[in-house]
Amino acid sequence: MTTQWRWWMLGVPTAVALENGLALTPPMGWMTWQRYRCNMDCDSDPSTCINEQLIKEMADRMAEDGWLEAGYRYVSIDDCWMTKERDAQGRQVADPKRFPSGMAALGDYIHGKGLKFATYGDIGAKTCQGFTGFQGHFEQDAQTFAEWKVDYLKVDGCFESPKDMARDYPAFGAALNQTGRPIVYSCSWPAYMPSHCEKSDHCMDSLVEHCNLWRNFDDVQDSWDSVKSIANFWRRRNASDEMVRAAGPGHWNDPDMLLVGDFGLSPSQEQTQFALWAIWAAPLFMSNNLRDIKQSSKEILLNREIIAVNQDLLGHQGxxxxxxxxxxxxxxxxxxxxxxxxxxxxxxxxxxxxxxxxxxxxxxxxxxxxxxxxxxxxxxxxxxxxxxxxxxxxxxxxxxxxxxxxxxxxx
The missing domain is CATH 2.60.40.1180 (Golgi alpha-mannosidase II)
Known part of the structure; x- marks a missing residue:
């Protein structure tokens, strides 16, 4: 099913878009990757390794410290939650030592807090950190995520040829839709293309048609230089730019995670990143330690007036x-x-x-x-x-x- 949206005030042409009723405003939440990466050493670093205790503690903080009320709903487990081999039935498996209760139970815990369950996979044979990818198992993996009651899925593109992505990302999205489970589909497709879909209406139209949001550019790192490089890429100058035009309710450009509350930015730089992401109608995914976040950083991230700009129902990218x-x-x-x-x-x-x-x-x-x-x-x-x-x-x-x-x- 498709719908249409329009930069009606500026006379910019319409674009056909995915309509699954999801992500009508930019998704907001918390994600493991930038802060915790692929730390699997739970013996030496029990409070900072990727395990179910970390996820539960972050879910607790989101539910109890005002984040959920402000709009941060998704708790997202990035790479390294799974094993490097499938089970005897060919299914994805969570690491049994670090996630002893399993992903379905963890999802139930997150849902019990009034939050939404988000996780990660890769369209290729392996994830970026070498764990099990989706290739050859699209329908089976989509059904597994649906059975786990996943609400949001970030799909990376490591170990996949860029020339095959225009086939495989839509195919996996179709498999997700066929499960009947409403799952926000986050694609990393254009981030792996040399042009990032720049100056290509056809490429951007494909993203709008098949994905709820997508990464175009480099991963954000915990530094001001990284934020500046991303801002320079998104230095679009008018509403007719193909990337600006592509953004709207249900389909968003994603400049990557928020660093607010981490180590690399000054307070004024934290304000600047948050302000720019809000102006761009970007997804707002924090990647920080909500258990001991600085009060100044918390005030930035919980600023309801700036969040309202990001979540504005018109859905235009600045x-x-x-x-x-x-x-x-x-x-x-x-x-x-x-x-x-x-x-x-x-x-x-x-x-x-x-x-x-x-x-x-x-x-x-x-x-x-x-x-x-x-x-x-x-x-x-x-x-x-x-x-x-x-x-x-x-x-x-x-x-x-x-x-x-x-x-x-x-x-």
Whole structure:
């Protein structure tokens, strides 16, 4: 079944999309990979290895510490949960030492907390860390995940030829659909292609048709340089860009996990990553230690006003509208009701800061000359403005605002 969506305000052509009723706003949750990687040494590192205790503890924190109420629903186990051999019936098997209760029981625990169960596999013969892949077992593995009551599946592309991905990702997605279990389908298909689907409407249309979300670019690493490289890749400049146009309810571009609460970013850099991911309508998957996360990082991730920008029902991906080739950039995203969210970003690394000016001429969907602005990190109103807004932004930092039209009264 297909549906259509439209950048109706900007006159951008429609695209045919997967309709499975899932991921109508960008998925939000927690994922093991960036923080815990493939640590299987539970004897030496019992609190940081990939095992069912770690997953249960993170589920507990999500349910009890305000994360679920803020919208973070998925608890995702990435690579290294499984064995390197299938069982006698050819089925995927969780490592019996690290997951003694099994995946179905772990899923029940997660569901019992009001959360959703997410996990990982690979379209190829093996996962990226050398565990059992899906190749040759698409229908069987899809049925196994359905029996485990999985809600979200991230499917990587290691040990698979890129030329076969256009066949195998849709085929596995079809196998998931045939189970009757609603499972969000996250593809890594374009991340393995030399062009990442850039400048290819056909490639992006295929992703929209077959996947709920997809990774296009490099894995995020716990460093500011990594975040900057991803931001440069997603420095799209208009709504007609093939990647911007592809995003919408049920199908999203995925720039990878949030580093907020880890070790590599300063507080202002954490704010910047979160603001950009929100503007891009990106999935918001944390990969951190929720058991001892810093209060400042927690406040960033639980900022309801910024989450609301990310989860806006219009579902448009924001893009760069000013200063895109320099260090003083402006990103903007149209919202329901004619409002706008914007990020004013200072990439400079020396000095104190600069003024950055956002003008209404930068926003093709804006018509009113007078608007009010609200600072989303400070959570305070800034006042009324005519035609433009100028804010001081410190180096390696950003300001994020929400703009609302004010009707001009005749006098």
């Amino acid at each position: 893009f760069c509208v000013g200063g895109c080739d320099g260090d003083l950039r402006i990103w903007a995203k149209p919202l329901v009701g004619g409002e706008t969210a914007a990020v004013l970003q200072n990439l400079q690394e020396g000095g104190d800061g600069e003024n950055i000016t956002l003008t209404m001429a930068m926003l093709p969907w804006k018509s009113r000359r007078i608007f009010k602005a609200r600072d989303l990190f400070a959570q305070q109103d800034l006042g009324l403005f005519r035609e433009e807004l100028t804010l001081y932004v410190h180096v390696n930092s950003c300001r994020m605002v929400r703009l609302s039209d004010v009707i001009e009264m005749m006098v």
